[in-house]
Amino acid sequence: MTKLLDVIDLRTSFDTEHGTVTAVDGVSFSVAQGEVVGIVGESGCGKSVTAESILQLLDPSSTRYSGQMNFDGEDLLTFGEEAMRRIRGNRIAMIFQDPMSALNPVFTIGDQLTEAVLAHRKIGKRSARSAAVDLLDKTGIPEPERRMRQYPHQLSGGQRQRVMIAMALSCDPELLIADEPTTALDVTTQAQILRLLIELKDEFNAGILFITHDLGVVAEICDRVVVMYLGEVVESTDVHTLFDNPAHPYTRGLMASTPDVGSDPSADLPIIPGSVPTLHNVPSGCRFADRCPFALPECRERTVELEVLSPDHTSRCIRSQELIGNSPVKDGMAR
């Protein structure tokens, strides 16, 4: 498979009133054509900032990027704003975590979607409009014709999310970045959206970068998975290995805290104790040590590097070798 996107040592920092913070700290991963790569991790780990960095969508006055982001052989970080504009919503499309930020409140859904179709296909306005209705219909929104005449605030949360998905798909992108695209949707609608994304991948050999906190969705759609914690990649491997042999204690914690319909409803849900530290307090040594049930004194003493466990499996933990292969479920998690 050819590498479509190759992110190498990406660093994204923000200047804030309280000093500079680095939200993405030396992240590397790649997405091949026809491949779905998941980024998972708790809230605040840097998933959205990673995604927005690829398209350089963050406020230019306070954001600094470094590293390389090779897309189809060219480093996006060397592109000017003009060149990036031609890439966005064209060769690379993004589904945003926040639908309202991507939709213009003063135009109807129909205007916005038709516009998006017209920007990429050499067709007349009428055919563009019917292509737009088609796209809406594919996302499972009832009465697509009527939705075309409505404004974003007149739609429900899940309907807005689907409009945005239709918008991103309107350009048949080579790379689709989907940031929590199905969070507001029930499982049935979610399944429909996932099928739609897989269609895109199969039909156009597109690559998909899929950001989610939902491991069920990861199991459903991803080929490979990148696990992030506090701005760093802590584990990266193919989806089967991730579920069968997670090496990093953080990954194992994420799996153990997934609720399921079979668990005892009167017991508290298992959680990873503590919370993600703020970017102003990045621990030295292993960043996960304060929350890790396997932590040893030496974990805090030096920076922990990503270790290659097998050709397609890396983990940032000094105990990866002993942990891999042990059952991940429920170990050491607080109840």
Place this chain on the structure above:
Amino acid sequence: MTLEQTVLEARNLTKTFVTRSPMGRTVAETKAVDQVSLSLTAGRTYALVGESGSGKSTTGRLLQGLITPTAGEVIVSAADGSKLTQNTKRSNRDVQMIFQDPYSSLNPRRRIRSILEESLRIIGEKDPTTLRSKVDEALSAVGFSDEHAQRYPHEFSGGQRQRIGIARALVASPRIIICDEPVSALDVSIQAQILNLLRSLQADLGLAYLFITHDMSVVRYLAHRVGVMHQGKIVEEADTAELFANPQHDYTKRLLASVPIHHPSQRTTAKG
């Protein structure tokens, strides 16, 4: 606080949205909520489930008093036992809302502390020491510190903003909280923390929740009673255990049948 006491009652709530053309002509009417009746009980959670667009958020906003019903009424029993009809847009300290969309509900130009203090000022709290301590308490309940309080909403991630929304609802010590998909944007670990928190607050303070969600595992964990919405109507209502054991409506059966998978080998959408 007496438990099992009805704190909010909705009677035959109906909301019809009228869409007008730029010339003011009525072009469409949507009956988003159709004759909905339900009651919320102190110390209990009523879950509202139903497919996207079925009218859940609109029902929540009607109960909170953010929008006025086309027909029907919402009656809130105050702490002193007096009843008042929620038919104005006036804010009611007893009923707070956690919004589905955390982004648009936070003022981008205010620091987190000021956003939370505002919630308290609206209900008449002026004492700076009380303001400070109540805000600190609400923030720590959702896992944030004073350092977070100094920052602006755009400096937070999606899930972090959702927690700010939760803190904002908690800070005013309401008796009823309308939670519109409060945890769908959160990762499992924080989701679990928030759900555990909501449950322990309920046990301690006797809060009544209306909990809008599409996640049946969350329903099972938190809800005492469940209402299933379909095209604006509540088509089925039952105690949680009963609903899981014996679902009646087709949509309920479908919801319960579509359990998320736990391993890539269970894939339904595509080959590996």
